[in-house]
Amino acid sequence: MATAASLARTGIEVVPTGAALGAEVRGVDLRTVDAAEFDRILAAWHEHSVLLFRGQGLSPDDLIAFSRRFGELDHAPIQENGRRFVEGRPELYVVSNVLGADGQPIGSLGNGEAVWHTDMSYLPRPPKASMLYALEIPPAGGDTHFASxxxxxxxxxxxxxxxxxxxxxxxxxxxxxxxxxxxxxxxxxxxxxxxxxxxxxxxxxxxxxxxxxxxxxxxxxxxxxxxxxxxxxxxxxxxxxxTRPEICWKNQWRVGDLVLWDNRCTMHRRDPFDAAARRVMHRTQVKGEAPPMA
Structure with a gap:
């Protein structure tokens, strides 16, 4: 476990959004996070519930490796058009409206609005965390809102x-x-x-x-x-x-953004966007360690 002094030396800057939840974490490359940096990230996540890391250049394996720092990963869920994941990496769920060369969707959830929800809370032991990484974003819309x-x-x-x-x-x-x-x-x-x-x-x-x-x-x-x-x-x-505005925060996506949220204490939703625009995101999901407790 890193000490307070070592945490101060990580060079990571945690900048709160000013809203009821959320912070941007600066000065870190998620491909090379060491133990002290991870402890700082974990502490910030517990404090702010949602973390934004901008300007990341993550391969599928990089995203999986960072996600596994938080626990065992779920496989991609079965959605309206089946199970959509990166080939050979069932942990990497594709969220997209893009059609492949065969005319079939490469991902799930299309371009419509995604209503307020907590991921997979209908399960006995819901996931504890989710991460969403932006590869392609539309020129407008598709923003993600979080509520504390x-x-x-x-x-x-x-x-x-x-x-x-x-x-x-x-x-x-x-x-x-x-x-x-x-x-x-x-x-x-x-x-x-x-x-x-x-x-x-x-x-x-x-x-x-x-x-x-x-x-x-x-x-x-x-x-x-x-x-x-x-x-x-x-x-x-x-x-x-x-879902009152004063307890919410919105991320307006940029390519290279990774957002990590605590699925146990937040809800989120997505704005719709133009069906003709492309949006390609990779998502991982960390398994819950216990059922929600009173």
Whole structure:
């Protein structure tokens, strides 16, 4: 473990965004991160939840190697058009609207809006972190927004905080963030019958001990034990706090950007962009080490 003195000597500069979350990390090449630099990055990630590294020149293997510093990696998920990953590297998920020479998409999620969500929260043990690396970006649109679930919880009125504690929310597994039905799932209009998993509505971050809302996504969510109308009303009230502009930050992408976010305490969404423009991103996902805990 690096000492405070060695951390100060790394040359890394952490510049907070000024928003409720997020910081830019400067002065580091992610291809050659040493132990002291990684400790500095890890501490900044725990403090700010989302980190931006600009001007990186990462090969697929470089991105995988840096991502593995945070834990074991998931394979690319099966999305609306199957499993899209870099050939020979199943950990490297391709997010893109581009069509290949065969006329088939090279990636997933197209060019539409991706609604507010937490990655794969419908699983019993969701991933703890995700990274997205920009290879090609459109001239406008496609920006990614992040919301702090620590700040969302902290800004709840006291009575609403008390009501939320101890409740369990069902995280729906019917639709992905682009609104597409997941492979093998038959949609239903009743969130109580939809596939998914129950998690605490208020969780404790395993590394920092801070409390946070854990909402996942709004569509087809259900609060266990309530009648449907009461669940819908409570979720609407919670969501009215969860994505307020004052607890959000947006990254306007540049080629060479890598963004790392803590999937346990943030939500994110994507703006739509012109279907005729090209957007090619590589994403990795770090496996969760434990289920979300109250």
């Amino acid at each position: 679930m620590h700040a969302a919880y902290e800004t709840l009125p006291s009575a609403l905080k008390a009501r939320a504690r101890g409740l369990m929310v069902k995280h729906d597994g019917t639709y992905n963030s682009g609104g597409f039905v997941r492979a093998g799932v038959t949609p239903t209009d009743d969130p109580r019958q939809a596939p998914g998993h129950l998690h605490p509505l208020v969780c404790t971050h395993p590394d920092t001990g801070r409390s946070m809302l854990y909402l996942g996504r709004r569509r087809m969510a259900y609060i266990d034990g309530l009648d449907l109308a009461e669940s819908e009303a409570l979720l609407d009230e919670l969501w009215s706090y969860a």
